[in-house]
Amino acid sequence: MPDAILALNAGSSSIKFALYWSESSGLRLRMRGEVEDMHEGGRLWVHDPDGRSISNEEVLRGPEAFRHALDWIRAHLAQDCLVAVGHRIVHGGAEFFSPRRLNRALIQRLAALTPLAPLHQKRCLEPFEEVLAFWPNVPQFGVFDTAFHRTIAPPASRFAIPRVYEEMGVRKYGFHGLSYEYVAGETATRLGLSADARVIVAHLGNGASLCGMQGGMSVDTTMGMTTLDGLVMGTRCGALDPGVVLYLQQACGKTAEQVQQILYDQSGLLGVSGLSSDMRTLLASDDPHAIEAVELFVYRVARESAAMASSLGGLDAFIFTGGIGANSPQIRSMTCKCLAWLGLELDEKANLRSGACISTKESKIDVYALRTDEEAIIARHTLPTLGGEGSSR
Secondary structure: OOEEEEEEEEOOOOEEEEEEEEEOOEEEEEEEEEEEOOOOOOEEEEEOOOOOEEEEEEOOOOHHHHHHHHHHHHHOOOOOEEEEEEEEEOOOOOOOOOOEEOOHHHHHHHHOOHHHOOOOHHHHHOHHHHHHHHOOOOOEEEEEOOHHHHHOOOOOOOOOOOHHHHHOOOOOOOOOHHHHHHHHHHHHHOOOOOOOOEEEEEEOOOOOEEEEEEOOEEEEEOOOOOOOOOOOOOOOOOOOOHHHHHHHHHOOOOOHHHHHHHHHHOOHHHHHHOOOOOHHHHHOOOOHHHHHHHHHHHHHHHHHHHHHHHHHOOOOEEEEEHHHHHHOHHHHHHHHHHOHHHOEOEOHHHHHHOOOEOEOOOOOEEEEEOOOOHHHHHHHHHHHHHHHHOEOO
C-alpha cells in the first residue's frame, strides 16, 4: 500500500492540490488539481502527471467546494495510505520559519497574523479543520511562504521608522517563497547556472513580486511586511506613497477597513483598467484604460527589476514564472524591451514557444521562462517533517 502525501495550496479564491507517492527514491506525483473560483461557484480540475484531464466538474461555492474536492481525493486514493497533509501558510511572522506540525493552538497563533495578509492568511488556515474532519488521524503540517526570505538582512529588510516598531516585528518579510525556492533549485539542476549567479526571479500572477537571489538565497524582494507592497497586482496596488493612505482617511473620510478594501480588492489592474484583474482580458482589449493598466504593470516590473539588480550588485540571469510570467509571451517581450539597457535581449521565436531559455545567444543576460511548482515544495518539506524534524511549537 503506497504512502501518499497531500499538498494543499490555498489562495484567496482557489485551492490547488497535488497528491504524491512517497517512494524510496523520493516523491512521485500522482495527480494535481485545483478548485477555482470557489467563492463564486467554479470548477474542480484534476490532471494526471502528464497533464491529461481526470476530472472537470462544477462545484458549489464556499466551503462546500473544498469538501467536494476532499471527497473526490478520498474516493480516488484507492489502496494508497494518506500519511500526511502539507499546507502552504502565507505568513509565518518573525517566529515561524521551519515547517510545523499543526494543531488548533498553533492555528490560533497563526491566525493572529491575518492583518499582515488579510486576503490569504485566513484562507490558507481554513482547510485545517476540513482536513481534520476527513482524516482525523492524519498529521498536518504548515510550510511558510515567508521562510525563504529569512536570509534578507538589513538594510534591505529595514523600514526607516522608529526602531521600537522594528523590535515589534515591523520589517520586510517577503512572500511567494515556495515559488522562489522551487525556481532556486531549478537554476542549478535544470538551467545550469553557476552557484553564485545573480538572478532576478519575476513571479508574475494575480499576486506578483520579484526576488533577487544569489547562491539560491533571497537577497531582496519587492513585497514587504504585507502582501500589499511592491509590484502592481490583479487587485492590489503595490508600492504606494503612505501619504495616500492618510489622504483617503483624512480627506476622503474612509475608515481603516474601507482603505484596506480599496488597496487589496479594488486597486491594481482592476482599479486602473476599470475592466478586469485578469491580464488575459486586458491584453485582448483595445480599451485605453486596459492598455494603460498593462503598461503600468510592465513599467513597475522593469523599475523594480533595476532595484533588484542594484541589491545584487549586478545581474546574470532573469527568470519569469507565475501564471503571467510563464504563460504570457507579450508581457515577457514588453518587460525585456524595457530592460534592454540592462543587457536583456529576447529571442522572440523562443519566447512564443515559451521554451526554458528565451534569450538570444548574444544577450548579456540569460532570460528564462519556467513554470513554478509550489505544491512540490510543500510536499518536500512535509516528508522529512513527518519523520520528526518538525514540532508543534
